[in-house]
Amino acid sequence: MIEPILNLDGWVSFFKTTEIPMLKRTARELGRVDLDADELNIRGIADIINSDPLMTVALLRYLQHHKHSVQQFEVVQVEQALMMLGMKTVFEKVRPGLVAEDLLQGKVVALTGMLHVIRRATRAAYYARDWAVRLQDTHFDEIHTAALLHNFAEILMWCYAPQQMMQVREMQLKDKSLRSRVAQQAIFGFKLSDLQLALAKSWVLPTMLIGFMEKTNSQHRQMRNIFLAINLARHAENGWDDAALPDDYKAIGELLHMSAIDVQAIVQSP
Numbered sequence: 001m002i003e004p005i006l007n008l009d010g011w012v013s014f015f016k017t018t019e020i021p022m023l024k025r026t027a028r029e030l031g032r033v034d035l036d037a038d039e040l041n042i043r044g045i046a047d048i049i050n051s052d053p054l055m056t057v058a059l060l061r062y063l064q065h066h067k068h069s070v071q072q073f074e075v076v077q078v079e080q081a082l083m084m085l086g087m088k089t090v091f092e093k094v095r096p097g098l099v100a101e102d103l104l105q106g107k108v109v110a111l112t113g114m115l116h117v118i119r120r121a122t123r124a125a126y127y128a129r130d131w132a133v134r135l136q137d138t139h140f141d142e143i144h145t146a147a148l149l150h151n152f153a154e155i156l157m158w159c160y161a162p163q164q165m166m167q168v169r170e171m172q173l174k175d176k177s178l179r180s181r182v183a184q185q186a187i188f189g190f191k192l193s194d195l196q197l198a199l200a201k202s203w204v205l206p207t208m209l210i211g212f213m214e215k216t217n218s219q220h221r222q223m224r225n226i227f228l229a230i231n232l233a234r235h236a237e238n239g240w241d242d243a244a245l246p247d248d249y250k251a252i253g254e255l256l257h258m259s260a261i262d263v264q265a266i267v268q269s270p
């Protein structure tokens with residue numbers, strides 16, 4: 001596949017007609033599902049999709065474009081989206097035909113980069129949901145989704161612009177102090193966070209998700225939860241001896257009304 005060299009608006013247009021792939025493990029697990037089974041476990045299907053940021057955003061995009069006129073509230077939870085669309089529709093209309101790993105066949109560095117972002121996203125989503133439950137926040141599933149999708153544009157660009165993403169990576173390897181957004185601006189001409197927000201608005205994703213992406217009301221407890229989880233996942237990726245982690249533990253402790261030592265114990269538990 002020849003990589004398109006596009007500006008921000010060009011990429012938004014590109015993704016209007018380009019299919020969002022899913023992960024190989026998602027394709028494998030969904031392939032095992034028997035839609036004619038008497039006891040189809042929607043929660044089980046939701047768990048499969050909730051571990052795949054690409055399939056999750058594909059599902060929400062489809063729902064937003066096909067929601068009924070009588071729908072009075074936006075759906076962010078994967079389980080609710082499955083119930084509203086129906087499993088047959090999800091498997092016939094939403095399930096992607098493309099697999100992300102197949103798009104990156106032979107591109108080991110790009111594949112590794114994509115999988116690292118996905119691992120970080122799923123870890124952040126787990127933390128955010130766990131903390132929301134501890135805080136007795138009834139929107140814990142929505143918070144999980146928001147954290148999971150925080151970097152979905154970066155994952156998409158690993159799939160469709162791997163050479164450019166590897167250039168970003170090389171710039172950061174040469175200069176450890178270089179921020180990703182600076183490297184992205186240099187290579188793409190825009191930050192991936194700007195692309196993500198533009199895609200979210202173009203796809204008419206739920207306003208709750210767009211609000212988190214715009215970082216409005218950054219001191220709100222749910223917003224702090226999500227971004228502390230994202231920071232922790234990013235720093236922990238470097239190992240549990242990363243120099244930024246003590247500050248993370250302190251900030252998370254303030255959110256959860258716990259000591260930094262107790263926070264360290266719960267986040268490092270298996």
